Amino acid sequence: MIFEVSSTGAETTLYTFCPGGVGSGCPDGSGPTRLLASGGELYGTTAGGGNGGGGLVYALTTSGVESVLYSFPASYAEGATPAGVIMDSSGNLYGTALNGGSGNAGVVFELAKN
Numbered sequence: 001m002i003f004e005v006s007s008t009g010a011e012t013t014l015y016t017f018c019p020g021g022v023g024s025g026c027p028d029g030s031g032p033t034r035l036l037a038s039g040g041e042l043y044g045t046t047a048g049g050g051n052g053g054g055g056l057v058y059a060l061t062t063s064g065v066e067s068v069l070y071s072f073p074a075s076y077a078e079g080a081t082p083a084g085v086i087m088d089s090s091g092n093l094y095g096t097a098l099n100g101g102s103g104n105a106g107v108v109f110e111l112a113k114n
Contacts, residue, residue, distance in 0.1 A: 002032060002042065002060060014042075014064040018049055025049075028066055029056045034084030043069075043093060045082035054080030054100065057093060057111055069093070070111050076100035079107035 029046030079097030
């Protein structure tokens with residue numbers, strides 16, 4: 001779940017992810033990891049779910065609308081289990097995935113703004 005806590009301590013749920021675990025049965029992702037706020041949107045990753053089951057990168061508006069930006073494929077060749085993203089001044093996202101890639105040792109990835 002992603003939530004907001006106001007300066008008075010009131011909690012508001014912005015988005016609840018699929019409760020089904022890390023498999024591919026959760027197209028919107030499951031197991032959210034780190035979150036980045038930039039330009040009025042929130043960006044983050046999920047450790048599982050997505051179309052391939054290897055996790056995904058998403059954007060979330062502050063009103064709670066999620067957009068999947070990239071879903072890691074089932075082959076794990078491009079990585080799996082992403083662990084957060086950072087953004088450069090052009091809006092490109094960079095991150096690491098704990099699994100996949102050569103020898104299943106993980107990958108560093110770039111997700112272009114477009």
